[in-house]
Amino acid sequence: MSKQAIFDKFIELMGRFAEIKEVAALRDGFIFTTPFTIAGSIFLLLANLPIPGYNDFMISTFGADWSIPLTQVSGATFDILGIIVVLGITYKYTEAEGCDAFSAAVLALSAFVIIMKTTAIGEGGVEVGGVIPKLWAGSNGILAAIVVGVIVSKIFCYCEKNKVTIKMPESVPGGVQKAFAALIPAVIIFALFAIIYAVCNLLTDMTFPELVFAVIQTPLQSLTDTLGGGIVISALPSVLFWAGIHGPNIVSGITNPMLIANALDNQQLVNAGMSLFSNPQAKIVTIQMTDIFFKSGGCGMTLGFLIAAFIKAKSAQLKSISRLSFIPGLFNVNEPIIFGLPIVFNPYLLFPFVLAPVVAFIVTYFAIFIGFMPAFSAVQVPWTTPPVLAGLIVAGWQGAVVQIVNIIIATVIYFPFVISQDKANLKDEQESNQ
Incomplete structure (x- = not known):
């Protein structure tokens, strides 16, 4: 095969790859995160301006805790990036398929929370329960969020397109019809992710985001952070x-x-x-x-x-x-x-x-x-x-x-x-x- 033929084949494959629904949803879902990350960056920059004496001046003017409101903003953007990603990917995928994007995105958020840890280590090493740990709602959970978004999108679109829903009478308002139409997909999705949570916990003593982070995300991050990868x-x-x-x-x-x-x-x-x-x-x-x-x-x-x-x-x-x-x-x-x-x-x-x-x-x-x-x-x-x-x-x-x-x-x-x-x-x- 000639060099030109190999190049043409490569371009053809890339073109087909770009048309894959999951790839388009992944791209558009991360574009969805842009205003959050940039807005968070502004407040993060204000909290850490690289100007000599800036921090001392702010402390003397506003007190030692002057930066806490600013870091609250950055923490509410960067630290929940996994949540934003799962919402964005699911919404964009189901929207492109002509399905109820809002309902699907909310279901994906719930599914993501189902498979997360419900405890975090507080001050003094005390374990605190009943929480959504930002460690796994943020950067460490990004890849797991992608997986959840794609799976939920596919299940939801399949159910909607194949009428695996509760059919309400025509006289019922549209909003109520949509709510009940999402009921059966919700049960299927929640049951699936409850099983995933149980299996991961039983076999590995880890949650799904922890497992994905250890097995896939960490090696991929290491691969991108190399001279050759760059x-x-x-x-x-x-x-x-x-x-x-x-x-x-x-x-x-x-x-x-x-x-x-x-x-x-x-x-x-x-x-x-x-x-x-x-x-x-x-x-x-x-x-x-x-x-x-x-x-x-x-x-x-x-x-x-x-x-x-x-x-x-x-x-x-x-x-x-x-x-x-x-x-x-x-x-x-x-x-x-x-x-x-x-x-x-x-x-x-x-x-x-x-x-x-x-x-x-x-x-x-x-x-x-x-x-x-x-x-x-x-x-x-x-x-x-x-x-x-x-x-x-x-x-x-x-x-x-x-x-x-x-x-x-x-x-x-x-x-x-x-x-x-x-x-x-x-x-x-x-x-x-x-």
Whole structure:
């Protein structure tokens, strides 16, 4: 089989993968978490501004407990991320299937609580009962939440589509009909997850989220937090996007749960009073890495392309498209270049489009590894935050410096390929004018 045939087969498989209902629900479900994590990040940042003397000033002004209201907000977002995920995935899946999304999401939340621990260790090592422990409602329970969301969605949609429900007379109000229609699916779902809880507890002395965390989530998080894993995560979206498939959506749907969990693990270190500079316990590859440090200008580090085009472009097409794309590019929106230039199936730009984010990842990875820049906490910014400002917010001045270095390197990588593209455009324009 030729290299082209292998590549075509790979792209075909990725296209089919993107169309899988569970993958789409996973992607959309995590998009659902975005306002919660970003809003929580704002309050978390206000509680931990990296300004010398800030904490002392706030203590002297508002007292020693000044930050508690702020951490309450971050705790009510990051610490229940598993709950938000199970609601989001179930809602999006059942909505896409045309079923009662709200009822399904509530049932999924109940199912998630059924399989969780009901105790937590309080002060002095005393076990407290009748609680929902944030440890498993948050980052540690994310993968279990995904499993619960998918299972509940499938059962609920099957029951609704196959009329495995209680049928009420037409005279009964619609709200009451919906409530009773969810009754049989609820019994089936609750019975299933009660059995899962009992089996896990009997055979492993662990709950389902604990078992999933130990057997699956921990190894996956470790795999993503490696140089090799990060290179794949940084390269694959560009390869797919070049082939006309929205690579970031596909890859993020798979990797974001682990990368968010990595960042939340780092936040636990911060909460324990530990520094994220040169901390061997800290995770290096987190959600901020993918959203900010190797996507300046958008997937493929295309801000480097735009800067190179401003410096060197002579063709009317390249000059006009770079001008039109620059403002969106500052906010990491690069569809005008991807589809307008285009980069899709453009042989001149495949290599830099893949190489630039890989190099940016490697630079960022080693900036953290050698201790120049801290690992990332739970603080996030919207992916549309302009480069340099985003780095400054999530990692201080060091983050801004690393982003600037990455953009310069990306510009250098794109430069010779922009020249080749520009020459081809000039030739086409000259021929069309003859």
